[in-house]
Amino acid sequence: MKKKWYDYLWILSLTYLILGFFNILFAWLGLLCFFIPLLISAIGGSKAYCNRYCGRGQLLGLLGKRFSRKRDIPKWMKHKAFRYGFLAFFFTMFFLMLWNTYLVFAGARELGQVVTLLWTFKLPWHWAYHGTLFHPGVAQFAFGFYSVMLTSTVLGLITMLLFKPRSWCVYCPMGTMTQLICRARNGKP
């Protein structure tokens, strides 16, 4: 099958992750991975983002060709309860991150120059912060958002190794959310 331009979007995803090591403010670009799929599902009524344009999925697919054990994912991981539960958990953590950003904006808290991996491990990340032209809250959001992106990438890589290359797609919160939007909008096919 002939490759199309969108088959190379994994390069953007990889670049995004790398840029975060040099200047954390690039993390803001990750919002595209949130808004584009939501808009495509809400306006277009499809999962074209997952199906075609998701760079992270492509990256996991490519890496998985070599490194994945290619085993079946455990039953509980594809269960709706887990998928919706993970979505809810992800949302909660996301709002907590927004709350922390708000606190910095409000001056109630100092900017934390850390990337929190797997919602637990605080990695020092000061070397990717060179000040901001705006409020420190702008940087706080970048640190928080990059934490979300890195955490989900690490989870994706772990399940890529253990199960099938794109196992992340099974419980990806964006995928679950866009599927819910499509179902609500289009009804049962």
Add this chain to the structure above:
Amino acid sequence: MGTAVRKKRTARVDSSSCVACGCCVKVCPKAAIQIVKGVVARVNPETCIGCGKCARECPASVIALEEAVV
């Protein structure tokens, strides 16, 4: 005179657990599988040749090959 029974293998999606990621669509050599309305993958049994590529690719492993008498 006995009639020969021909069996054809076709992919079938367990639609209740399909996440509609579209991994299957990418690998199908016959374009016989599609994501319908962003909700579920659906196989066209007319064009499906039962090669099983989609089943192997599916990250949720919800595609199975079934034999049907033609």
